[in-house]
Amino acid sequence: MSKDQNGTFHPGKGKPSGANKVEGLGLQATEPEKMEEYLEITERYTNGADELAEDVPLRHPNRNTSKGEETKTGENNNQ
Numbered sequence: 001m002s003k004d005q006n007g008t009f010h011p012g013k014g015k016p017s018g019a020n021k022v023e024g025l026g027l028q029a030t031e032p033e034k035m036e037e038y039l040e041i042t043e044r045y046t047n048g049a050d051e052l053a054e055d056v057p058l059r060h061p062n063r064n065t066s067k068g069e070e071t072k073t074g075e076n077n078n079q
Contacts, residue, residue, distance in 0.1 A: 030038045
């Protein structure tokens with residue numbers, strides 16, 4: 001984000017990462033040759049139309065995805 005001369009924030013250019021994203025389960029665009037494989041996978045991981053099976057492993061949405069990675073800090077600039 002940047003500010004103009006009046007101090008108003010302006011978002012960056014480009015599409016947001018969630019643009020045109022469809023949420024939820026449901027039928028996805030699939031090639032006709034792979035439709036049978038897609039239906040088998042759908043059968044395995046869902047219960048009914050819009051419900052995931054209980055044994056599907058889910059990660060917490062607020063998990064720390066950068067855990068264990070080294071991050072740079074200002075320690076080198078303390079001289």
